[in-house]
Amino acid sequence: MAETLTTAALTLKDIAREAGVSLATVDRVLHNRPGVRADTVRRVREAIERNSFQPHVAAAELARGRARRFAFVMPSGPNPFMQQIEAYLGEMSGWLSARRLGVEMIATDVFDASVLAASLEALSGDYDGVAVVALDHPTVRAAINDLVDAGTKIVTLVSDVPSSRRHHYVGIDNIAAGRTAGALVGRLVGGRSGKVAIVAGSQGLRDHAERIFGFNQVMASEFPGLSVLPVLEGRDEDARSEQLLARLLGRHADIVGLYNVGAGTQGVAKALSEAGRDKVVFVGHDVTALTRRLLLQGVMDAAISQNPGHEARAAVRVLLALARGEPILREQEKIRIDIVMRDNLP
Amino acid sequence: MAETLTTAALTLKDIAREAGVSLATVDRVLHNRPGVRADTVRRVREAIERNSFQPHVAAAELARGRARRFAFVMPSGPNPFMQQIEAYLGEMSGWLSARRLGVEMIATDVFDASVLAASLEALSGDYDGVAVVALDHPTVRAAINDLVDAGTKIVTLVSDVPSSRRHHYVGIDNIAAGRTAGALVGRLVGGRSGKVAIVAGSQGLRDHAERIFGFNQVMASEFPGLSVLPVLEGRDEDARSEQLLARLLGRHADIVGLYNVGAGTQGVAKALSEAGRDKVVFVGHDVTALTRRLLLQGVMDAAISQNPGHEARAAVRVLLALARGEPILREQEKIRIDIVMRDNLP
DNA sequence: CTCAAAATGAGTTGCGTACCTCAAAACACC
DNA sequence: GGTGTTTTGAGGTACGCAACTCATTTTGAG
Structure with missing residues (x-):
């Protein structure tokens, strides 16, 4: 019993x-x-x-004396997703200090490889672990490998650098995310045939490219009645996304679905409503104040979400486990792809 | 910076x-x-x-000497969902023993209030914390309150007893789960009108009743073109569910959607396929070996899932935090409602 | 066999807290 | 002012491990 x-x-x-x-x-x-x-x-x-x-974890922790220090290297500039991660880390402050863990945020231009690499190199020796939102670029890869060689534990966050020797990646499988978006658009369109538009930041961004790849995969194999239009590159900016999409909507009266791969959501929504094309099935990413509102209004039909709170906590837990030499609970630290619709808004 | x-x-x-x-x-x-x-x-x-x-958590833990003991009181008999929870606890064994936590599984008839209450009372004094899959019944409530008064930390798992003084509930919001199921069925049916069937274990079970409530709410308010048929009570048994559903399908040619609230999934799938009604939108619960197969085959269209691994780990973490007097990271321990379709099968 | 190098044993200290004892001080009451 | 009670201080021990020193034993090369 x-x-x-x-x-x-x-x-x-x-x-x-x-x-x-x-x-x-x-x-x-x-x-x-x-x-x-x-x-x-x-x-x-x-x-x-x-x-x-x-x-005994507690005994080991107590005996080693010095506290552990972790750094989070994040994009500078306003970015709601990153701000959420920072906020969630703030919520953990009690948890962190009870374990004598020091966590520091370091803002840098993660989109400039040499600047990011320099920021990373500068951390050498000062931290037990580093979580970084990284660009996949040879210079960055080298900087990561240097840190690893120096004994620092490295976790890539949100965006991976698989070619480096980072210890772990905390983020979603973007191809699967794209596939999921494709399945949603296809299913929610509901048998009608027509065209599907894609708005992305840039096809040069690894995560965006992977999402588009997965999306196209599903569309081609499962929804032959839907044809995918060429990708619009809105650079994650509202104005540009709106402009490009408005033009496209004008040219194609039979657009029935839309996948917004990155940000620029505001602009996308505006283009749709001003063209009076509210019935277009609209699937995007991430639950923010904006997408939440759009979902509730019925403008957006679904959002693919990668719980930023979970990502922040997973990054800390993984770094801690790595530093302690404990095994990582892979199942626990895996970031799931959440499908969020109006009725299961978190 | x-x-x-x-x-x-x-x-x-x-x-x-x-x-x-x-x-x-x-x-x-x-x-x-x-x-x-x-x-x-x-x-x-x-x-x-x-x-x-x-x-300092580590110092406190080390100083108190004796190890903590937690008990998981779970339904006896074969139940895939519960077996998964047990399996996930097994995966944590390294994590547990590094923290000198003892976790014991106690199987009992959780559907018999007096038996369950007796099992709970018997634990008094032996455990620092108890996680229980509980029936909402006055006798059980009293047993829970007795344990609380004795200083044991109590977490209800999967099924709550809100009227008791349990410290925490680890599980999903079943009304929201039902709403989500409703939204999915409605959306996936895609504008067609017709009838929708519901198969449940029993309307007397709290979680099933709540799910049905949420489901009907959404259907009534958002999908006026769909009419919901009376609930079939299959007692979570395959044979009975199949029989009832087969009869219903025979009488209504215009059934376009189906919500399976509990188990008995095998029988439901069989009834559908033998009646040649594969096009009916079929939404159910939980990702098991069976539902996974049905999703891949396209028989089931979506499953509402409450990640049993997360539930097992959350229960342990919450009990530990309660025992240590630490605050609980509510956001982390909240069990999300996952929508699982073929393309985001975990 | 000799001797240096390598391997091992024995021991100490300290981490921050829990839990305990005993004595001293402060206090309340008459 | 004396009594008894309550409150406080001082100190010790233990928890399991990390990190270190120093002495001793074992090993292998010449």
């Missing part, structure tokens, strides 16, 4: 006895310190393994 | 000096021990407040 999921609480002393060595040797093995014969290392490791020994 | 989110690391000794008292007195205040003048208590509290002092 009752079933226990955890094992007894051994200590290092027990492991030392088991392995037939002293506490000092166990300590040397545990922290990869030199001066232990390979054979002895094996014996100790086996004893740890055999008893599935886990160092 | 850089901005720090945390404060300096004070210790109890600092607080004692600040307040002009000894360590012993601070300790007495912190743990609500008797023998301190009200005036002194205030001075100490103010010093803590003024410096926004947070006890």
Whole structure:
């Protein structure tokens, strides 16, 4: 009837006895310190393994003395999504200080590779972990690898640099996000045939390009009745997005769906309403004050969301686990793609 | 450019000096021990407040010595959702033992109020925290309140007992889940008019009743072209659900949508396919091996999911925070309603 | 076999808190 | 002013581990 999921609480002393060595040797093995014969290392490791020994987190944390410092390198300038991440980190301040964790925000121009790389290099040695919203560029990749080599734990946030040796990526699978958007547009259009428009910031941005790729994939394979128009590049700006879209709507009377890949949402919504094309199925990204309003008004039909609170907390937890040498709960730290419609607005 | 989110690391000794008292007195205040003048208590509290002092979690944990024990009281018998929760707890075993947390599963008949209440009463004094999948019944409520009075931290899991004094509920808002299901069925039907069927376990179950309530709300207000048929009560059994639904499908040729509120999914799918009514929009709950297959086959169109992994971890985290007297990160522990379609299957 | 280098043992200290004891001081009451 | 009670101080121990020192043993090369 009752079933226990955890094992007894051994200590290092027990492991030392088991392995037939002293506490000092166990300590040397545990922290990869030199001066232990390979054979002895094996014996100790086996004893740890055999008893599935886990160092007591609290004791280890207490003993190491100095507090851990993490840095969040984020885009400068106003960006609601990033501001949300910062706000959520602020909400955690009690949690952070109870664990003696210092978290600092560092604003920089993440869209300029050399500036970003310089910012990263400047952090070397000062932090135990760094979370960075990174551009995928060779210079940035090199800066990340340098930090990794210096022993800093690195997590890419929102936008990944898969070619680097970063320890973890906290963000969504953008291809899957695009696929989801495609499925939503296709399904919500509901059997009608016609054209579908795409508004993106730029196809040069990795996440945008991936989303468009996934979107097109689904449209081609599952919704042959819908044809996708060439991508409009609105640079995530309201005015430009509005202008481009207004022109497109004028030229195509049979647009039935619209996927807004990045920001510029305000402009997109305005173009739709001024053209009197409110019935167009409109799917976009992220739950902000604006998209929330548009969803409630029925202008937007669905938003693909990547919970910024979860991303902020996951980044901190992952950095902490990496710094402690604990395993990462992958399932927990995975950022899910949320479909938000009017009735499940968070 | 850089901005720090945390404060300096004070210790109890600092607080004692600040307040002009000894360590012993601070300790007495912190743990609500008797023998301190009200005036002194205030001075100490103010010093803590003024410096926004947070006890070092690791030190506190280490000092208290004995490990914490949590119990999960779950339904006996085969239940995929509950099995998943148990599996996810198993995945956490490293995390748990590194924190010296003991978690035990206790299987019982949660659908029999007196049996469940007896199981709960039997736990008194043995556990620091209890997570329970609870029936909302006066006897159960009393048992929960007794445990609370005995100092045990209580979390209701999946199914709430709002009238009790449980410390927290980990689960979804079932009315919102029903609304979401309604919105999905309505939208996916895509403008056609016709009838909509509902299959539930029982309208006597709180969560099922709430979901149906939310579903009907949306259908009535937003989809006047769809009329909802009387609820079929399949008792979450495949055979019974299939039989009832098959009969209903036979009588109504114009059924365009179907909401399966609980289990019995296998039977529902079978009834649909044997009647050759695959085009009916079918929305159900939870991602299991079965619903995953049905989604991929296109039989089911969407599933409302309440990530069991998240629920298991949230329950543990909440119990731990309660036991430590830490604040709960509400935003983090909130269980979201996930909409799962073929293209965002987790 | 000798000797230096490598490997290991034994031990100490400190992290910040919980929990405990005992003595001293402050206080209230008559 | 003396009594008893309440409040406060001072100090110790323990928790499990990190990080270190120094002495001792073992090993391998010549």
